[in-house]
Amino acid sequence: MAKRPELRTHVTSSHWGAFEVDTLGGRIVGTRPFPEDPHPSAIPDILPKAVHHRTRVARPAIRRGWLESRDRGGRGSDEFVDLPWDEALDIAAAELDRVRKRFGNEAIFGGSYGWSSAGRFHHAQSQAHRFLNTIGGYVASFGSYSTGCAQAIMPHVLGGPFLPFLYEHQDSWETIADHTETLVMFGGVNPKNAQVSMGGITRHETVHWFDRFAEKGMRRVNIAPQKTDAPAGCDWISVRPGSDTALMLAIAHVVETEGLTDHDFLTRCTVGFERFRPYLLGESDGAPKSPEWAAPLCGVGPDAIRALARRMASTRTFITVAWSLQRAEHGEQPYWMSAVLAAMLGQIGLPGGGVGYGYGAIGGVGKSLKGLTGMTFSQGENPVQTMIPVARIGDMLRHPGAFYDFNGRRQRYPDIRLVYWAGGNPFHHHQDLNALHEAWKKPETIIVHEPWWTATAKRADIVFPATTPYEREDIGRSNMDDYLFYMPQLIPPVADARDDYEILTALAERLGLAAEFTEGRSSAEWIRTLYEGYRRKAEGEGVEVPDFETLKARNWVRLPLKTEGPNRTLLAPFREDPERCPLATPSGKIEIFSETIDGFGYDDCPGHPVWLPPSEWLGAATGAAPLHLVSPQPGDKLHSQLESALADVEGARPETIVVHPADAAPRNIATGDLVRVFNARGSCRARAMVSEDVREGVVALPTGAWFGDPGGNIDPNGNPNVLTADIGTSRLGQGCSAHSALVDLARL
Ligand SMILES: Nc1nc2c(c(=O)[nH]1)N[C@H]1C(S)=C(S)[C@@H](COP(=O)(O)OP(=O)(O)OC[C@H]3O[C@@H](n4cnc5c(=O)[nH]c(N)nc54)[C@H](O)[C@@H]3O)O[C@H]1N2
Numbered sequence: 226m227a228k229r230p231e232l233r234t235h236v237t238s239s240h241w242g243a244f245e246v247d248t249l250g251g252r253i254v255g256t257r258p259f260p261e262d263p264h265p266s267a268i269p270d271i272l273p274k275a276v277h278h279r280t281r282v283a284r285p286a287i288r289r290g291w292l293e294s295r296d297r298g299g300r301g302s303d304e305f306v307d308l309p310w311d312e313a314l315d316i317a318a319a320e321l322d323r324v325r326k327r328f329g330n331e332a333i334f335g336g337s338y339g340w341s342s343a344g345r346f347h348h349a350q351s352q353a354h355r356f357l358n359t360i361g362g363y364v365a366s367f368g369s370y371s372t373g374c375a376q377a378i379m380p381h382v383l384g385g386p387f388l389p390f391l392y393e394h395q396d397s398w399e400t401i402a403d404h405t406e407t408l409v410m411f412g413g414v415n416p417k418n419a420q421v422s423m424g425g426i427t428r429h430e431t432v433h434w435f436d437r438f439a440e441k442g443m444r445r446v447n448i449a450p451q452k453t454d455a456p457a458g459c460d461w462i463s464v465r466p467g468s469d470t471a472l473m474l475a476i477a478h479v480v481e482t483e484g485l486t487d488h489d490f491l492t493r494c495t496v497g498f499e500r501f502r503p504y505l506l507g508e509s510d511g512a513p514k515s516p517e518w519a520a521p522l523c524g525v526g527p528d529a530i531r532a533l534a535r536r537m538a539s540t541r542t543f544i545t546v547a548w549s550l551q552r553a554e555h556g557e558q559p560y561w562m563s564a565v566l567a568a569m570l571g572q573i574g575l576p577g578g579g580v581g582y583g584y585g586a587i588g589g590v591g592k593s594l595k596g597l598t599g600m601t602f603s604q605g606e607n608p609v610q611t612m613i614p615v616a617r618i619g620d621m622l623r624h625p626g627a628f629y630d631f632n633g634r635r636q637r638y639p640d641i642r643l644v645y646w647a648g649g650n651p652f653h654h655h656q657d658l659n660a661l662h663e664a665w666k667k668p669e670t671i672i673v674h675e676p677w678w679t680a681t682a683k684r685a686d687i688v689f690p691a692t693t694p695y696e697r698e699d700i701g702r703s704n705m706d707d708y709l710f711y712m713p714q715l716i717p718p719v720a721d722a723r724d725d726y727e728i729l730t731a732l733a734e735r736l737g738l739a740a741e742f743t744e745g746r747s748s749a750e751w752i753r754t755l756y757e758g759y760r761r762k763a764e765g766e767g768v769e770v771p772d773f774e775t776l777k778a779r780n781w782v783r784l785p786l787k788t789e790g791p792n793r794t795l796l797a798p799f800r801e802d803p804e805r806c807p808l809a810t811p812s813g814k815i816e817i818f819s820e821t822i823d824g825f826g827y828d829d830c831p832g833h834p835v836w837l838p839p840s841e842w843l844g845a846a847t848g849a850a851p852l853h854l855v856s857p858q859p860g861d862k863l864h865s866q867l868e869s870a871l872a873d874v875e876g877a878r879p880e881t882i883v884v885h886p887a888d889a890a891p892r893n894i895a896t897g898d899l900v901r902v903f904n905a906r907g908s909c910r911a912r913a914m915v916s917e918d919v920r921e922g923v924v925a926l927p928t929g930a931w932f933g934d935p936g937g938n939i940d941p942n943g944n945p946n947v948l949t950a951d952i953g954t955s956r957l958g959q960g961c962s963a964h965s966a967l968v969d970l971a972r973l
Pocket residue numbers: 338339340341342347349370371372552647648649650651653654655656674675676677679691692693694725856857858863864865866928945946949963964
């Protein structure tokens with residue numbers, strides 16, 4: 226008699242939190258919130274449909290044009306031929322070998338940017354990097370789409386590296402709750418974004434903290450083009466996108482001219498105010514950066530600016546800056562200027578005062594936990610030195626051999642023949658996708674590992690079907706979370722999918738490098754080895770972690786990491802004694818003027834923060850492109866993940882664009898109408914939502930709809946990256962400039 230399938234329930238972890246999963250007969254049939262999560266995300270609801278979706282890559286597939294004639298032009302339109310694993314692996318290994326022997330490993334681009342899935346071992350990007358290092362190296366990428374620009378500029382200002390500031394040192398939510406009187410949030414603190422955190426976030430607490438702030442009577446000011454960029458109940462100062470630096474300068478101008486600057490702090494803890502002050506007061510360029518100067522630029526009235534500046538100077542004020550502000554042309558400036566403004570207010574290093582970055586951008590920022598690192602699968606050493614800033618991939622493909630500037634260095638783009646991608650979706654994440662579609666024709670070969678037929682998989686030559694985390698075992702753990710998970714294999718691999726590790730091991734075998742790649746260990750052995758290493762390290766730091774079998778039996782545990790708690794304050798020891806605890810800047814102090822940056826001679830990022838209008842913003846609006854497009858992260862998912870099943874829901878696609886009534890009326894657009902969003906770079910469909918929650922002149926279309934139609938035609942699903950510009954933030958940061966784009970709308 227056949228055994229009746231049994232309903233089983235386990236907990237797993239993900240970038241959007243932990244959740245319970247029901248499986249039955251090898252399928253995921255339901256999910257439920259994790260009981261200890263006070264504000265669980267609804268993102269997993271769609272998982273049962275997405276994991277078993279018809280858009281899963283079932284078998285290894287090779288693009289017909291490439292297979293038959295090594296064609297490059299049919300990427301995105303050609304059909305694919307399914308091949309048995311062995312044959313597809315043979316072809317891919319031979320191609321990797323051909324390219325590295327003929328052109329050298331510098332012809333392989335393996336940056337492989339993307340969030341992939343949570344799980345400490347099966348992290349596709351790290352796996353691909355280790356494999357490519359094993360076979361002689363690859364061109365890597367620096368930074369992230371998230372914070373690439375900040376990672377370049379902030380070490381010059383506060384000493385680096387930037388990310389540990391964010392994740393380990395910034396004021397905790399407790400500190401802010403206890404001390405802050407005025408919370409000034411440039412770009413808001415967005416609860417929809419705090420749903421996710423790389424590697425996992427078990428307790429979603431952002432909304433709870435804002436309730437507490439409200440109860441304590443903290444003044445919360447959301448300075449953003451959308452009211453919804455901060456939790457309900459905050460004051461909303463609606464600002465023009467791309468203009469925050471002008472607003473910050475005007476606040477600084479009031480502070481300085483009304484005698485509110487903390488000169489003692491500037492003298493003790495900063496350098497270069499005397500070089501910046503003439504610019505602020507207009508002595509060097511004839512334009513005092515007064516509220517009257519800033520008002521027409523940023524769209525905030527002079528009285529409101531003065532009132533805010535006086536309040537900031539007279540109360541304990543914490544300035545937060547969203548990552549979105551540096552994902553824009555000249556994104557270096559608001560980041561630098563916010564630190565300068567906080568320094569002038571003299572509250573850096575005081576609990577609940579000063580400045581912090583990326584609160585709410587991911588749920589882990591602000592959590593006060595003992596940072597416990599470890600369980601990292603080594604990527605090995607990359608013998609190839611060439612590296613590009615991550616968002617410059619389009620330029621690299623278009624201009625092999627060309628020189629470009631990056632953070633004081635003059636570098637040359639390599640000549641890429643083969644692109645290897647596992648765990649990312651560049652045809653979701655990159656800007657100006659029609660241009661990328663063209664540039665993507667340059668490499669001879671493109672190899673992608675993907676669970677789903679994304680726009681990137683469709684534009685590859687060789688596609689290997691990858692498992693999702695539900696089809697393999699792993700450990701779930703993030704430095705910004707105090708839970709630890711055994712992530713069981715919940716279902717067998719869907720169709721012929723294999724783990725990234727298995728795929729790469731099979732390729733390494735064919736290249737005679739299996740022993741180097743695997744060190745003789747299976748996935749299960751690696752997971753246990755990494756875990757034991759972590760456990761020993763944790764014990765060394767006084768944190769007890771269960772042994773592997775115990776964790777496996779228990780599924781999850783909460784670790785006693787909540788120790789630093791209430792007093793975590795950024796730069797407190799430095800403020801206390803800047804000579805004894807200097808910053809890692811050249812002067813050891815906060816650099817209001819940077820000799821280093823000045824020495825680079827960049828007109829798009831000079832020696833102190835300045836107002837530099839972006840090429841596309843409302844101040845440069847034209848009849849053809851009168852509206853500013855912001856393209857925030859989607860609230861209902863992570864980037865382009867789970868999109869296949871979300872898009873199935875009746876009416877869900879194209880994606881929703883938020884439009885102000887004053888912009889909708891003259892275009893005869895009402896909520897629910899289909900519209901065309903367009904500019905000279907491309908166009909997409911979207912569904913209008915008319916709302917006063919967005920600033921007039923601004924439209925908001927989230928990222929993540931799968932890019933559909935190649936070429937300059939209309940993208941049917943609403944991917945904003947057909948509209949965004951593929952330009953660096955500046956020669957210093959070379960980050961992505963997604964939030965700087967002008968567009969128009971028309972009813973379809
Ligand atoms: N216009 C605009 N564009 C933006 C942004 C913006 O604000 N505006 N934001 C940018 C930012 S900050 C980011 S971080 C990027 C995000 O861009 P990405 O990180 O590239 O986006 P994801 O959709 O998360 O891509 C991850 C891919 O990995 C696949 N995957 C998941 N698990 C596995 C696995 O185990 N193995 C393999 N092989 N694959 C797996 C998923 O199916 C998915 O296709 O987008 C950027 N793009």
